Amino acid sequence: MSATSSICLLRTSAIGDVTHVVPLVRTLQQAWPQSSLTWIIGKLERKLVGDLPGVEFVTFDKAAGWSGMRAVHAALRGRRFDALLQMQVALRSNLLSLGISAQRRIGYDRARSKDLHGMVVNERIPARSGEHVLDAIGSFCEPLGLKQTRVRWDIPIPDEAQAWAAAQLPGDTPTLLVSPTSSHVLRNWRTERYAAVMDHAAARGWRVALVGGPSGLERDMADAVLAACRSRPLDLTGKDTLKKLLALLGRAQLLLTPDSGPMHMANAVGTRVLGLHAASNPHRSGPYSDRRWCVDKYDEAARKYLGKPASEIPWGSKIEKPGVMDLIGVDDVIERLEAGMNDKE
Structure with missing residues (x-):
């Protein structure tokens, strides 16, 4: 097995998928420490992982359209890589790869x-079904003669982010973080149901905090959840950065969230995830390391909305239908919350 001296990784988005690339980077670095790695990544996503040691980052500004593509091509002009790992099948990414x-x-x-993916590649990863997204991304090293046998993140968290998180969540009070909003709105749970679970956790003596980004959608969701709460959770919505959120997650015992980027960030720092799955398959896109605390209504959703069990629909099918998340009841979530609270592993 000979080292590949220069490797370009193309995975620009989204937050969760970018966390899945980090173990692949670690695998490549461990096997071939002298190889140069260049990662083409989205502008937001770079804020999460752009300080990984030993990696050159080239930012792709998706909002800039064609000029964003041209900027990437200009940054790489005159360079030829031994291998390009084209880990995103969207048309925009396929077009972007043509200039590499x-x-x-x-x-x-x-x-x-x-989206014309086959026209921009000349080799393919092994054909497998039933894989978690992280394992599929990890298999991109296999055509190079490697095998990802260990999953490691160790995403850097700056001292100032750790200090900020410690100021928000001081001491060792057990903490439930709630990140209620997915960018896929049909994956979002009802606000009054979040509030009921948060009130339950507060009554059990847990500290409860809402987290989320600065978008209007996330602010509106947070306000609606807070209005439905009888308790007084801490509201950190829009106050953190991605690095600060990593630090917050590292101080919490549990995260309650739908299928979203924070789910995978929490998993990356070893925090338990109470994931809410009906619209998406937790075995494909849930928290990679431990799905014991998730509520899984995906099979029930498949039977109700598609007329067949999950085992008979294509792997990775999204069931993003109006009302699908209503299959998850408050009692379902409280049962998993209690299990997570009481488990002392």
């Missing part, structure tokens, strides 16, 4: 290809 010169262009297998 590489001898080997490794992409997804045919079943997972779309």
Whole structure:
């Protein structure tokens, strides 16, 4: 197995998927410490992982459209990589990859290809079904002669982010963080149900805090949840950065969230995740390390909305239908919350 001296990784988004790339970076670095790694990444996503040691980052500003693509191509002009790992099948990313010169262009297998992906690659990862997204991304090292056998993140968290998080969540009071908003709105749970679970945790003596980004959608969701609460949770919505959120997650015992980026950030720092899954399959896109605390109504959703069990629909199918998250009841979540609270592992 000979080292590949220069590797370009193309995965620009989203937050959760970017966390899944980090173990692949660690695998490549451990096997070939002298290889140069260049990662083309989204502007927001770079704020989360852009300080990984030993990696050159090239930012792709998706909002800039064609000029954003041209900026990436200009940054890489005159360079030729031994291998390009084209880990995103969206049309925009496939077009972006056309301006990257590489001898080997490794992409997804045919079943997972779309949007002209097959036209921009000359090799493919092994065709497998039933994989978690992280394992699929990890398999991009296999055509290079490697195997990802260990999953490690160790995403850097600056001291100032740790200090900020400690100021918000001082001491060792057990803490439930609630990140209620997914960018896929049909994955979001009802605000009054979040409030009922938060009130239950508060009554059990836990500290409860709402977290979320600065968008209007997240602010509106937070306000609605707070209005429905009888308790007084801490509201940190819009106050953190991605690094500060990592630090907050590291101080919490549990995160309650739908399928979203914070779910995978929490998993990356070893925090338990009470994931709410009906619209998406937790075995494909849930918290990678431990799904014991998740509520899984995906099979029930498949039967209700698609007329067949989850085992008979294509792997990775989204069931983002109005009302699908109502299949998750407050009692379902409190049962998993209590299990997580009482488990002392």
